[in-house]
Every structure is written in structure tokens, then in C-alpha cells.
Amino acid sequence: MLTSAIRNQLLVDEMQLGTRLCEDVHNQNFADFSLLLSMLSHDMMDNPLFNTEERIQKEEDLRKKFSLLPEPKKYADHEAFQRADSVTDAFAEDGLRQVFLAECLHKEPLTPFERTYAPEVFAQLTPLKQEKLRREMKGVALGYEKIHENGDGFEVLSEISESRLQQDSLNVTV
Numbered sequence: 001m002l003t004s005a006i007r008n009q010l011l012v013d014e015m016q017l018g019t020r021l022c023e024d025v026h027n028q029n030f031a032d033f034s035l036l037l038s039m040l041s042h043d044m045m046d047n048p049l050f051n052t053e054e055r056i057q058k059e060e061d062l063r064k065k066f067s068l069l070p071e072p073k074k075y076a077d078h079e080a081f082q083r084a085d086s087v088t089d090a091f092a093e094d095g096l097r098q099v100f101l102a103e104c105l106h107k108e109p110l111t112p113f114e115r116t117y118a119p120e121v122f123a124q125l126t127p128l129k130q131e132k133l134r135r136e137m138k139g140v141a142l143g144y145e146k147i148h149e150n151g152d153g154f155e156v157l158s159e160i161s162e163s164r165l166q167q168d169s170l171n172v173t174v
Contacts, residue, residue, distance in 0.1 A: 011041075032160075
């Protein structure tokens with residue numbers, strides 16, 4: 001599950017809603033039900049069932065256990081462009097086999113530059129996806145933690161429901 005810092009700001013999964021979805025169906029409040037469903041994250045990896053600490057820990061342990069090389073870089077940096085010259089020289093002197101061995105030891109970055117989203121595209125993303133991308137661009141990994149929920153955190157929706165009940169009671173008494 002995503003960290004509480006993200007979960008306190010954004011609606012991620014149905015566990016944050018508690019019994020609100022059931023109450024909306026029971027009270028035939030389909031507008032709120034539809035709204036809440038549309039606000040949930042569409043990314044299944046945000047669901048606590050699929051993102052456990054054990055799974056993340058196992059990935060780290062396997063890399064250490066089998067003495068694997070570090071994960072290849074996603075984007076090129078200044079060092080990668082300098083390395084291109086040395087690879088060219090190695091190819092000219094020793095041929096393709098030397099370049100292949102150098103590639104096995106030190107992988108090339110996956111892309112030569114980091115692509116960023118245009119502001120118009122970024123504005124169309126969901127708030128949760130925007131927050132994930134902001135953290136990814138800063139190089140901060142998304143943290144996941146166990147559930148520590150005792151309320152849904154949506155006091156505004158509770159106030160709306162209470163005001164509707166009060167309005168209904170006023171309409172009945174008049």
C-alpha cells in the first residue's frame with residue numbers, strides 16, 4: 001500500500017472509504033457511489049494485496065544473493081556520453097567482440113535523455129498519477145506500508161450526507 005502521506009491526500013483504494021460504498025448503495029445514492037468509484041486509483045499495484053513489503057524485500061535480497069550487477073540506468077548522464085567515445089575507440093582497435101564484452105559489463109542507458117510530459121498532458125492525468133510522476137522525476141521511490149486506517153478521511157462527504165438528511169427531514173416536516 002502507498003505511504004500514508006499519499007493516502008492522506010488522495011483516494012487510492014476502497015479500504016479508505018470503509019462502509020461508505022455500501023451505505024450509498026443501501027441509501028440509493030448512486031451519484032456519490034459513482035463519484036467515489038471514479039476517484040479510486042486504476043493502478044492495481046496500488047492495491048495492498050499486490051504490493052507487500054515481503055515482495056519488495058525479496059527483490060532486493062535476490063540481487064544481493066546472486067551478486068547481480070546494479071540495475072541498468074534508465075537515462076543517460078554526462079558519463080554515458082563520455083563512454084560512447086571509449087566504445088568507439090574499442091571498436092576501432094579490437095573489433096565488435098570487445099564492444100560486446102564492454103556492453104555485458106556495463107549496460108548502456110535505456111534512453112539517451114529523460115522525456116518529460118507536456119504541461120497539457122500532465123494536467124489531464126489523475127492527481128495520484130501526477131504525484132507518482134513527481135516523485136519518480138525527483139528520484140524518490142514510492143513507499144508502501146501496511147494499512148493503518150481508522151476512518152475514511154472524507155469529512156466533506158460526511159457533511160454533504162448529513163446536510164441531505166437534514167434537508168430531507170425538513171421537507172418531510174413541512
